[in-house]
Amino acid sequence: MTDTRSTPSRRPLTLRDVSEASGVSEMTVSRVLRNRGDVSEATRERVLEAARTLGYVPNKIAGALASSRVNLVAVVIPSLSNMVFPEVLSGIAEVLDGTDLQPVVGVTNYSPEREEKVLYEMLSWRPSGIIVAGIEHSEISRQMLRAADAPVVEIMDVDGEPVDAVVGISHRRAGRKMAEAILKQGFEQIGFLGTQMPLDHRARKRFEGFTETLAKAGLEVADQEFYSGGSALLKGREMTAAMLDRSPDIDFLYYSNDLIGAGGLLYCIERGYDIPGRLGLAGFNGVELLQGLPRRLATMDTERHQIGREAAGIVARRAEGGGGGERIEIEPRISHGDTLRRYKP
Incomplete structure (x- = not known):
């Protein structure tokens, strides 16, 4: 489903904008941003604050190249260890391989401060496009993206x-769909296991949609287990053991991602649980690793490869002078596997 909206034209910021905002000359602004010349500390701070507020990023290549644009596409993702994002990158690379554009990757480790630094450095090279994971950013990052003289595509x-274009799924809708599927199979004592929510915005939105749907059915999450750190099979095993020891009446475990879900499934199989008769399980993402498990974990495929392709397609079309403000929402698909379906459809 594609909804293309018109967006106001964006003018690239210049030294004059920073000069006017800080009340000093363009030459002084240039000295501060290039860290050259004798400038008082008070003036330096005033210029840097004005640049941050505007979202201005100095052009490192302006003096070296006749063009103020390079054929790089900045791709900003939170992790390379998470299986999700290499699939996104493969989709991006497939599309850009047919163009003169090349992706270059920056990793934020789910840190808003790190994202600001990555965006600052990557935008300073004036890429031909920016693809960034997520739609939540600090105000400083958002200002830099708004001020970028290139297409910005937020994904996932x-x-x-969005700042400009967006490609991904509705995580609230995904949470609602999973809750509906679980309830349809007659599960009622449902536990949620996932990451800490403050920085994992997409998992938080799924949880919100999930709990809203349970509430409409007169239910609430019976128990919760959270952790901070990377997704891992071991974490899934440990969290599952802790929850089932604490809440033995739980009849369904919903994991915020497939890796901890896989760990939980292995633990439950070892302990001899009747799955899904006594205990159902589901993860999220539809990663390839699930195909090697002794039982197929129920999950939701988020079409990550397609998301990458669609995002790269927007950048490539914009490079040719077309498009603007695209919105592409992709519908995730539930796979019941061997751990969700108690009743035949």
Whole structure:
């Protein structure tokens, strides 16, 4: 489903904008941003604050190249260890391989401060496009993206107001769909296991949609287990053991991602649980690793490869002078596997 909206034209910021905002000359602004010349500390701070507020990023290649644009596409993702994002990158690379554009990757480790630094460095090279995971950013990052003189495509999530174009799924809708599927199979004592929510915005939105749907059925999450750190099979095993020891009446475990779900499934198989008669399980993402498990974990395929392809396609079309403000929402698909379906459809 594609909804193309018109967006106001964006003018690239210049030294004059920073000069006017800080009340000093363009030459002084240039000295500060290039860290050259004798400038007082008070003036330096005033210029840097004005640049941050505007979202201005100095052009490192302006003096070296006749063109102020390079054929690089900045791709900003939170992790390379998470199986999700290499699939996104493969989709991006497939599309850009047919163009003169080349992706270059920056990793934020789910840190808003790190994202600011990555965006600052990558935008300073004036890429031909920016693809960034997520739709939540600090105000400084958002200002830099707004001020970028290139197409910006936010990916993975459409629940919010994008800077420019957006490609992804509705995580709130994904949470609702999973809750509906679980309830349809007659499960009622449901536990949720996932990451800490403050930085994992997409998992938080799924949880919100999930709990809203349970509430409409007169239910609530019976128990919760959270952790901070990377997704891992071991974490899934440990969290599952802790929850089932604490809440033995739980009849369904919903994991925020497939890796901890896989760990939980292996633990439950070892302990001899009747799955899904006594205990159902589901993860999220539809990663390839699930195909090697002794039972197929129920999950939701988020079409990550397609998301990468669609995002790269927007950048490539914009490079040719077309498009603007695209919104592409992709519908995730539930796979019941061997751990969700108690009743035949």
